[in-house]
Amino acid sequence: MTLPDNLDAIAADLWARLADAAASGRSAWHTPVVGTADGDVRVMVLRHTDPAAASLRFHTDARSPKAALIGGGGPVSVLFYDAATKLQLRCAGIGKAVSTGAPADAAWAASAASSRRCYLAQLAPGTISETPTSGLPAAAEGRVPTLAESEAGRANFAVITVALTRIDWLHLAHNGHRRALFEHSGDGWAGRWVVP
Numbered sequence: 001m002t003l004p005d006n007l008d009a010i011a012a013d014l015w016a017r018l019a020d021a022a023a024s025g026r027s028a029w030h031t032p033v034v035g036t037a038d039g040d041v042r043v044m045v046l047r048h049t050d051p052a053a054a055s056l057r058f059h060t061d062a063r064s065p066k067a068a069l070i071g072g073g074g075p076v077s078v079l080f081y082d083a084a085t086k087l088q089l090r091c092a093g094i095g096k097a098v099s100t101g102a103p104a105d106a107a108w109a110a111s112a113a114s115s116r117r118c119y120l121a122q123l124a125p126g127t128i129s130e131t132p133t134s135g136l137p138a139a140a141e142g143r144v145p146t147l148a149e150s151e152a153g154r155a156n157f158a159v160i161t162v163a164l165t166r167i168d169w170l171h172l173a174h175n176g177h178r179r180a181l182f183e184h185s186g187d188g189w190a191g192r193w194v195v196p
């Protein structure tokens with residue numbers, strides 16, 4: 001794979017790939033690893049990329065520990081790797097978890113009933129159970145709820161938006177790896193080459 005050899009073009013390329021990753025379940029970058037301030041990490045589905053705002057959006061259960069931890073402005077890291085393109089992105093930014101308001105309403109409205117189903121769980125994610133369980137009510141077990149039935153999950157739904165402040169881009173190549181660091185300051189984004 002041939003990649004551009006100037007920083008502006010690399011930035012444009014990585015944002016285009018992040019936009020594609022949100023839209024395509026086939027992209028390796030569709031399911032990055034998301035880290036929180038407590039040192040915990042987990043796989044999440046990248047739901048939306050906004051290159052103009054340099055932000056990423058995820059969906060989660062508002063009752064989850066990570067939603068509480070991120071709250072109104074917690075540090076979040078997002079790690080992407082695509083073994084086919086040999087591209088790694090190590091992103092850092094400030095996350096915000098919200099379950100009410102226009103962005104959460106719009107994301108919920110655009111979610112399919114099959115995606116909404118997990119928000120019907122009766123107890124919060126992470127609750128200890130005496131038996132193996134999905135946490136879903138019996139009526140939602142083993143079937144996709146109707147859109148009307150799925151509305152019961154709305155109160156448990158939250159969006160996490162991560163405004164990125166740092167992107168460490170790495171391309172592995174036999175004839176020489178390449179690494180670039182993009183950082184956001186008051187003056188906007190600035191990129192530099194870094195020894196891999």
Ligand SMILES: Cc1cc2nc3c(=O)[nH]c(=O)nc-3n(C[C@H](O)[C@H](O)[C@H](O)COP(=O)(O)O)c2cc1C
Nearest residue numbers: 031040042043044045059060061064065066125126
């Ligand atoms: C492929 C894959 C995709 C996942 N997508 C999400 C997601 O979009 N949102 C989410 O909250 N959890 C998702 N999970 C589950 C999380 O990895 C994690 O187990 C769960 O959210 C509990 O994390 P917590 O204890 O940090 O809240 C996904 C897991 C896998 C394996």
